[in-house]
Amino acid sequence: MSKYKIEIKNLYKIFGPNDKDMVELVANGTGKQELLDKHGHVLGLKNVNIGILANSVNVIMGLSGSGKSTLIRHINRLIEPTVGEIIVDGENVLGMNHEKIRDFRRFGASMVFQKFGLMPHRTVIENAMYGLNIQGIASVEAEKRAKHWLNRVGLSGFEDRFPAQLSGGMQQRVGLARALATDADILLMDEAFSALDPLIRADMQTILLDLQAELHKTIVFITHDLDEALRIGDDIAILRDGELIQKGTPQNIVLKPADDYVADFTKDVNRARVLTLNTLSHDTGSKEGLRLDGDLSIEQAMQQMVNSEYNLVTVMNDSTPIGQVSLSDMVGAISRPDATNSGSTTTYR
Amino acid sequence: MGFFNEFPAMERTDLRDLKKGIDASFKDFSRSWGESIEAFFDPLFYFLVYFEKLLLSTPWPIIISIVAGLSYWGSRSWRLSAGAAISFLFIGYLGMWDNTMSTVALISVATFICIALGIPIGVAMSKSDRLQSTITPILDVMQTIPIFVYLLPVVMLLGIGKVPGLIAVCVYAMPPIVRLTNLGLRLVDKEILEAADAFGSNYRQRLFSVQLPLALPNIFAGVNQTIMMALAMVVIASMIGVKGLGVPVLQSIQNQYLALGMMNGLAIVALAIIFDRVSQKYGKRLQRHREGGSDV
Structure with missing residues (x-):
């Protein structure tokens, strides 16, 4: 058993009609711009190898267009890779059939979205119950659990509101409660706090860290904000143009930036x-x-x-x-x- | 030069033979299949007759209470509900009660059929671009082809009566619900669908718990349009023997009975307005989550 909960191996993602044919070109050093100009394909991810540590917060960061949101969607296969492997608990996610991948999404990994992804026609509690409804849990039990998690993220008393009646920060707490309620080991957070203003964002980070201290989930957290990455990350991976540039502890990233790109990122950090x-x-x-x-x-x-x-x-x-x-x-x-x-x-x- | 002055049309005799051939083969078809097709539509016929009889045999105060009750249930507005009751009282007082009941029966059954067929077709269309590009031209034909053109084969097949009338109404009234269901489903926010997928929803769960509820405003607009178009067909349907408010209108056209035409025409308008307002208000009420801000 490896120490990694999730292992991403030799993952390539190329967008376009002949993506498989382009892998070799990319592997042999064709750049993103050249691939687009000469071959009309968009490079998403290039030979990404990342181990995601169990029971810790794994941050994947990069600027927009670096492929980080594409990468996180490979873990629960919302996006199909061109080639590569994603091993979760020893099983290749990419080898799963529809039935199995659905079960993995229901019980194995839940997700929090940048723009919340709440269902506007469902009340707060109905949103928090969504994953449980999908799992087929009886509604009395589902409601009890959803209520528990809403309470944990500080939303008691808001159960019967609709998402449109809540502020952004509160909406994302609903998103977090919905994800936690399914009891999945893995929590995928795609720029979960990026749409929130700085004070609320810091609040949400605190909530997440407090919950994590108790729950020890395997969290994959996508962000473009280095301060956020350093604050919550046990381990940080930096992507640029679909390539993994550096991976290490926050201290490592700050003290030994792998190249100018990373150094540029880290220069304004409160060391x-x-x-x-x-x-x-x-x-x-x-x-x-x-x-x-x-x-x-x-x-x-x-x-x-x-x-x-x-x-x-x-x-x-x-x-x-x-x-x-x-x-x-x-x-x-x-x-x-x-x-x-x-x-x-x-x-x- | 003759070639340019006169269009190089088909030989007149050939054309005549072609038309005759099509006519003859359709007649053969209707002779050999007419009865079984009629039998196929029998349940529809009995349902329509049953419903019409039910409306006609129910004492009028009960009908008016039901109309007022349904209006209130749909719209939650006393004014609308009272308006509907008063309209029906007027209609009855002016001697149009029986015809109105027949028309309400026809419209209700036609709307029911259009929804039952139209929504599944719209759902299928929203799933496949290919199906969409196949069905869209068919819908265009259904909406724009002169009604008499398809009335004729329907009458040849099924004769004159309620069922052909119902079919004519449905052909004309179904396209909006199909189109708007398709549109509504395609407009559902992709991010919400992604969230549904990320939690492992299967197709059915995704459709019923996310897509259809979010497409509801558009679907409701479709239902509303379908009802309006069905009402617009009432007079045409009366030409092929459907009883109802269309019959006196037709008579008044033939005999220049101004007052008769006006009254029955206005009765149709009154029905249209009641159906429209109630269904719109009901649709809005289902969307109460769109009112942000204040307390529930």
Whole structure:
């Protein structure tokens, strides 16, 4: 059993009438523009290989047109790939017949949409019940479960409203409740919070993180917003023009951007909030510093240091010291990468 | 030069033979199949007769209460309901009660048939572009061909009476419901359909829980149009022996009875307005989710 809940292997998606014939061209290096100009086909995804970690938030990010929404729709096969494999719990989704794929969508993976995808003629509770109705669960039971999840996303008392009577943020909570109600292990979120204004978006991120802390679903989260990716992602994959550019932890992405494209993305990030003491920690010196947990962000650590007389942190894992970080290490790490190159000599773990 | 001055038409004798041949073969066809086709439509005939008799034998106060009740149930408006009752009282007072009942029976049965056939056809059309491009020209023909042209073969096959009249009405009145069902289903938001798919809906669940409810405004417009067009056919239907408000109108045309024509014509208009307003209000009421903002 692999550590990945979902494995995407050698996935190609080319839009056009002779998509299969184009795979070799693309594999041999024909670019997106050339494929369109010379062959009239649109490149969606090129040789994507991604492992989706179980019980964690996997963010796939990229700008519009990078193929991220196409990619997520392959997982529950709303889009058929040109070639490739998608293995979920050891079974190839692409080998499933209609019956099986329907069951997978009913019980295995539920989805949240950018524009909510709520049914305007159904009330809030009827929307939240939709997946359960499709599963064939008796309506009394379905209503009970839907009510539970509406309550969890903070929509108690709104059960009998129609979606059009709710704000965007509330509508997306209905979308989230609908997806959670089916009890599927996998939650596919396609730019789920992108249509919401920043404050509501932060709210929704908090709701999602709170729920995830308890539910441990396998979440695939699509976004174009790096701050969002860094905040909620346990693991981030970056796509450009249908190709996977980089995959790693948020810290990894920020500290070691694979190329200029990623570096460009990350340059305006609030690094103090993303980087943790663990990332900066290096070998213990003899000096004793302020004892802080390694999972704290630099921002949090600095706040603590201001209130103490230390200018050194001893990084702790449970109760054992595992390294230390000095104030100048922190200042060096939160300055922008183009500046750090010539500055700090700290080597990151 | 003769070639350009006179159209190179078919030889007159050949043309005559062609027409004769078609006529003769249709006559043969109707002679050998007429009875079985008539038998096929028998249930329809009995249903129509039964319904008409039911309306005619029911005491008038009950009919008026039912009309007012149905109007209120459909529209939730006392004014409309009272208006419908008063119209019917007037119609009865002016001696048009029996004819009105016959017409209501015909329109109801015709609308029922059009919906029962039209909606499934519209659903099938919305699923397949090929079917759509096949059926659309047929609908065009049904709506534009002069009525007498298809009335003739229908009368030759089935004779004069209620069933041919009903068929004539249905041919003319069915296209709107087919077209608007097709249109309505095609206009349903793709993202909502995707959501339905993503939760594993099968075809039936998708159709009945998402597509049809969301296409309802258009389907209702289709039902409304169908009723209006069926009413417009009442006078034509009377030409082939269908009883109802069309008969006196026809008489008045033939004999220049101005008042008779006016009264019966206005009775048809009154029916049309009642049917139209009630069905529109009912359609709107089904769409109450479209009123955003305020409390339910």
